[in-house]
Amino acid sequence: MQALSSIIPLYFYHTNDLHSHLEQWPAAVSFMEKRRHFHEQKKESAFFLDIGDHADRAHPMTEATRGKGNVTLINQAGIHHATIGNNEGITLSKEELESLYDNAEFKVLLANLFNEKGERPRWATPFDVLETKEGIRVGLIGLTIPFYPFYSELGWDIRDPVEMLPALLEEVRAQSDVVVLLSHLGYPQDEEIARQFDIDVIIGAHTHHLLKTSVLLNNTLIAQCGKNSYYVGQIKLMIDRETKRVMKKEGAAVDVSKEDYHPQTKALLKQLNDEAAKVLNSPIVELPYHIPVSWTEPSLFADLLAEAIRDWCEADIAMLNSGLLLESLQPGSVTLKDLHRLCPHPINPCLIEVNGAVLKETIAAAFTNKMIHLPLKGLGFRGKILGRMAFSGMEVEVEEIEEELHVKDITVRGMPLDPDGIYKLGTADMFTFGPLYPGLSHSTSKKYFMPEMMRDVLADKLKKDFQ
Numbered sequence: 205m206q207a208l209s210s211i212i213p214l215y216f217y218h219t220n221d222l223h224s225h226l227e228q229w230p231a232a233v234s235f236m237e238k239r240r241h242f243h244e245q246k247k248e249s250a251f252f253l254d255i256g257d258h259a260d261r262a263h264p265m266t267e268a269t270r271g272k273g274n275v276t277l278i279n280q281a282g283i284h285h286a287t288i289g290n291n292e293g294i295t296l297s298k299e300e301l302e303s304l305y306d307n308a309e310f311k312v313l314l315a316n317l318f319n320e321k322g323e324r325p326r327w328a329t330p331f332d333v334l335e336t337k338e339g340i341r342v343g344l345i346g347l348t349i350p351f352y353p354f355y356s357e358l359g360w361d362i363r364d365p366v367e368m369l370p371a372l373l374e375e376v377r378a379q380s381d382v383v384v385l386l387s388h389l390g391y392p393q394d395e396e397i398a399r400q401f402d403i404d405v406i407i408g409a410h411t412h413h414l415l416k417t418s419v420l421l422n423n424t425l426i427a428q429c430g431k432n433s434y435y436v437g438q439i440k441l442m443i444d445r446e447t448k449r450v451m452k453k454e455g456a457a458v459d460v461s462k463e464d465y466h467p468q469t470k471a472l473l474k475q476l477n478d479e480a481a482k483v484l485n486s487p488i489v490e491l492p493y494h495i496p497v498s499w500t501e502p503s504l505f506a507d508l509l510a511e512a513i514r515d516w517c518e519a520d521i522a523m524l525n526s527g528l529l530l531e532s533l534q535p536g537s538v539t540l541k542d543l544h545r546l547c548p549h550p551i552n553p554c555l556i557e558v559n560g561a562v563l564k565e566t567i568a569a570a571f572t573n574k575m576i577h578l579p580l581k582g583l584g585f586r587g588k589i590l591g592r593m594a595f596s597g598m599e600v601e602v603e604e605i606e607e608e609l610h611v612k613d614i615t616v617r618g619m620p621l622d623p624d625g626i627y628k629l630g631t632a633d634m635f636t637f638g639p640l641y642p643g644l645s646h647s648t649s650k651k652y653f654m655p656e657m658m659r660d661v662l663a664d665k666l667k668k669d670f671q
Contacts, residue, residue, distance in 0.1 A: 214249050215440055220408070224260035229433055240282060253344075255388055256388035264481070272304060284311070298358050301325070301360075315330035331427075345384070347385065353652055377402070382441065386406070390410040405439060510594040517645045521595065525570075527587040529547060550584045551634055559626055
C-alpha cells in the first residue's frame, strides 16, 4: 500500500480551436466545472488550458469586441493558462492584439512573438513553472505557428518556434519535474518536436486533429481534440512522489456535446451577444437599389467587390471568387452587421505579381465546374462553395462546351493578355497559400494588406459609391 500511495495523479484539461462556435462553449465549460469539483473533492491537482483560436471574427460577438468577449468567456471558464492561435495573432491589428488580454485572469504563454523592439507583448510570458500541493513542479511553454508575412505586415516579429525550443527547454527543464508544451503549431509539427526533444506532453491545436486517444511518440504524449469544443481533452499523468518521475501517461478527447449548458456561461454569452449586436447595428450607407450576387453566374455584387479590391490594392487587375459573398445586398440601410453576415471570412486583400501565362492558366482552371462548385473548407473561407470568378480591369469571354465553361479570350484594358507580361493582381490571400491555384502561390512578389478584411474593403467601397 505504501508503494501505491507514493504514485500520485496529475490532470490536464484542454480546449483548442473553438473558432467562436460559441453555442458549444457552455457545454464544454459545464464538463470542466464538474471535473474541477471532482478533483477538488479528491484533493488532486488539475490544470485547465486553452491552446488558441478560441476567437474567430466570423462570429459577430468576436467581431464587435475584437476578441475581448472571448477573453471574458475564458476568464469565466476558469482557464489557468492559454496560448494564442493565428486567429488571435493575425486577424487583429497590432493595437488590438496588444490590448486583447488587458483583462485576462489567466496567463498567456507565448515564447515566439516579439514587437519591433525585440520585446514580447506585455501580456505574454514564454513559460510558467508551477508547483502542485504535492510538490510536483510543472513547466508550461507556449508557442504559436509563425505565419511570417502576415505578422510582419502587422508590425510583429514572429520567430521560428523550433529554433527557440532548445534554449527554452534547457531553462524550463532545470526548474521542472514535468514539461508540457502548449502548441498551436499543428499535429505534424508536434510529431517532429516529439521526435527531436525531451518533452513529457504536447497539447496541440491548429490542424483540428481529433485524437480520441492521445498518441505516445518517443515517450512524449501528444494530445489534440478537434475543433469547436465538441470535445475536451483530458490527460492523466501518474507521478512518483519521491523521485518526481512520470511513471505513466494517458489522454483522451472526451465528447462533451451532450453536456448540459453551464447556466452562468449561457447568461454571459447572451449578454456579450446583446452588446455586440448594438455595436454592429451601426449604419454604413443607405443603398438605393438591390445588388445581387450569384455563385454560378456573373453578378453585380461580385463585380463590385472585385473593383473594390483592385482600387484598394492599386492593382492593374483584380480577380475574386463570388463565394466570398454569402448573400445579395438589399436596398435600404446597410449596417456593419449586414456586411459581417454576408462576408464573414478572416481573409485579407493581397497584391501579387503574376505573368500572363500563369494568369491565363489560373483563369482557365477557375472556370471549371470543379472549382466553381468546390465546397472549400479552411484557408479562412467561411462560405459554402468557391463560386464563379469576378474580374476588374480585365474581360474574360467564355463559352460552354459539354456543360463546362471554357475561356475563349482574355483582354486587359482592351488589349489581349500578354503571356510574357507581368501583371499586378489584386486578389484574396487564400489564393496565395498553394492548393487552390499553385501558379498564384508561386509568385515571388506578394503584399498582404493587414488587418483589413474583405468586408472592410467592401464597406469603404460602399461609402465611396453611395454616401
